[in-house]
Each structure stands twice: as C-alpha cells, then as structure tokens.
Amino acid sequence: MTYSAPSTADAQPAPGAGDFAASAEHVSKGYGRDDARVVALDDVTVGIPRGRFTAVMGPSGSGKSTLMHCMAGLDAVDSGVVRIGGTELTRLKDKQLTRLRRDKIGFIFQAFNLVPTLTALENITLPMGIAGRKPDQEWLDRVIDTVGLRPRLKHRPSELSGGQQQRVACARALASRPDIIFADEPTGNLDSRSGAEVLGFLRSSVREMGQTIVMVTHDPSAAAYADDVLFLSDGRIVDTMREPTAERVLERMKGFDLPGGTAR
Ligand SMILES: Nc1ncnc2c1ncn2[C@@H]1O[C@H](COP(=O)(O)OP(=O)(O)OP(=O)(O)O)[C@@H](O)[C@H]1O
Numbered sequence: 552m553t554y555s556a557p558s559t560a561d562a563q564p565a566p567g568a569g570d571f572a573a574s575a576e577h578v579s580k581g582y583g584r585d586d587a588r589v590v591a592l593d594d595v596t597v598g599i600p601r602g603r604f605t606a607v608m609g610p611s612g613s614g615k616s617t618l619m620h621c622m623a624g625l626d627a628v629d630s631g632v633v634r635i636g637g638t639e640l641t642r643l644k645d646k647q648l649t650r651l652r653r654d655k656i657g658f659i660f661q662a663f664n665l666v667p668t669l670t671a672l673e674n675i676t677l678p679m680g681i682a683g684r685k686p687d688q689e690w691l692d693r694v695i696d697t698v699g700l701r702p703r704l705k706h707r708p709s710e711l712s713g714g715q716q717q718r719v720a721c722a723r724a725l726a727s728r729p730d731i732i733f734a735d736e737p738t739g740n741l742d743s744r745s746g747a748e749v750l751g752f753l754r755s756s757v758r759e760m761g762q763t764i765v766m767v768t769h770d771p772s773a774a775a776y777a778d779d780v781l782f783l784s785d786g787r788i789v790d791t792m793r794e795p796t797a798e799r800v801l802e803r804m805k806g807f808d809l810p811g812g813t814a815r
C-alpha cells in the first residue's frame with residue numbers, strides 16, 4: 552500500500568490540529584479494483600476533540616470501522632492525512648507506527664480478546680508488560696475501582712460475565728493512559744444491563760479522568776452516552792450532533808432508511 556505524497560501544505564499541522572486527539576483530513580480509502588471497487592471512505596475530514604466521548608453512527612457498510620481503523624493506524628489510507636495529536640501517522644514507518652499504537656492508543660473491540668489463561672489483573676497489565684513498562688500503581692487502582700473489578704481481579708475470563716469481561720478489556724485499554732481509545736461496537740455482544748455498565752464506565756472515564764474515546768455503535772441508546780455523534784453514510788460524514796439523546800439519534804438514523812435519505 553502506498554501513501555499519497557504529502558503536499559507542502561500538509562507538512563505543517565493544520566490550524567487547530569493540535570486541539571484534536573486525532574484527526575483525518577481529506578481521507579479516502581477503497582477496497583478492490585475496477586468493477587469490484589468499493590469506496591469505503593470518500594474525502595473524510597474530521598477532528599476528534601480531546602477529553603470528549605465521540606460516537607460514530609451510520610448504516611452497515613457506511614465506513615465506520617474503516618474510519619476507525621484508519622484513524623488508529625491499523626489500516627493504511629489511499630490518500631489524505633491522519634494525525635494522532637500532532638503526529639502524522641501517514642508518514643510513519645511500520646516500526647514507528649507500531650510503537651505509536653502501543654504507547655498512545657487504546658483499543659476495545661466487540662470480541663473482548665482476553666487471554667483465557669490469565670487472570671483479570673494479568674490481562675489488564677499484559678500490554679504494558681509486553682511494552683516493558685511498569686504500570687503506575689495509583690492510576691491502575693483508580694482504573695480498577697472505576698470499572699468495579701476489584702473483587703474479580705484473580706478470576707479468569709471464563710469465570711466472569713460478559714459485561715465483566717468487557718470491563719476488563721476497557722481497563723486494559725485505559726491502564727497505559729493512552730491519548731485516545733478507539734472502541735468498535737464495545738457493547739455489541741452484551742445484554743442491555745452489561746452494556747449500560749460498560750457505557751457508564753466509558754463515560755465516567757471521559758468525565759472523571761479526562762480520557763478521549765471514539766466509539767462506533769449501531770445503538771442510539773449507546774450513542775446517547777457520548778458527548779458528540781458523527782453520522783457516516785456512504786463513506787462520508789453527513790451530520791454531527793452534540794449532547795445527543797437516544798430519541799434524537801433514532802430520529803436522525805431513520806432518515807438513512809428512506810430512499811435518498813442520506814442526501815439531506
Ligand atoms: N477488507 C475489505 N475488503 C473489501 N471491502 C471491504 C473490506 N472492508 C470493508 N469493506 C467494504 O467497505 C465498506 C465500509 O465497510 P466498514 O466495515 O467500514 O463498514 P461499517 O460502517 O463498519 O459497517 P458495519 O456497521 O456493518 O460494521 C463496505 O462496503 C464494506 O463492504
């Protein structure tokens with residue numbers, strides 16, 4: 552995969568780029584060739600504000616996961632610029648990118664991806680161990696108490712409920728104090744009560760610990776936990792909403808089901 556040559560203008564941080572935990576500028580990405588070509592992202596420009604909880608919504612196939620993967624440096628873009636803080640990901644070599652992902656970014660996926668043979672605590676501290684870093688004990692204690700896992704730390708994933716397992720995954724993402732956490736459908740495998748626990752925890756990590764979180768979700772009531780919502784359709788950002796409620800998000804999403812509803 553080749554990156555587009557950055558223009559001279561791209562060599563300078565965009566005005567205000569430093570205010571964002573992550574940003575995309577004119578990012579496009581497609582899959583396949585010729586007749587099978589799919590444009591997953593079509594000239595997307597967006598900034599993720601620091602210390603806020605941003606939800607990404609849109610119909611299936613609208614490019615939500617692709618946007619998240621590109622912004623997190625898990626996937627290369629065809630053209631455009633992605634930044635984490637002031638660092639331009641699209642210019643980094645593989646090794647530098649791996650290090651940046653490890654040090655600056657936390658991930659939470661729909662499948663919890665816990666190591667079955669390790670305890671909850673060992674799972675939480677594993678990535679830092681791999682990176683050769685010692686967890687800051689005070690911070691770790693705070694994270695563990697916020698997710699409410701203190702009584703379950705010695706249990707293995709198979710001895711935890713789905714919600715508890717996802718809270719372990721959340722604590723693992725937070726333990727290294729990343730600049731930004733990307734979560735793709737973190738409550739997709741949870742019942743509504745466990746989902747609410749995890750969402751409540753994500754929101755309090757933003758409000759109380761100043762964490763920045765971007766969360767892809769299909770669920771308007773999950774999006775209502777966020778501070779801002781981005782709506783994607785056909786690989787473009789077509790709308791944003793501040794201080795969302797489930798009702799308003801649901802109402803907006805209904806527009807996508809109508810013929811031409813994405814055109815606004
Ligand atoms: N590896 C791939 N190869 C080919 N096409 C892909 C690939 N990954 C995604 N796509 C296509 O790119 C488009 C955007 O996919 P993406 O996974 O980003 O959508 P999404 O909004 O996350 O959808 P969902 O809500 O179903 O998870 C879709 O049309 C999809 O089929």
Ligand SMILES: [Mg+2]
Pocket residue numbers: 615616617
């Ligand atoms: Mg997806």
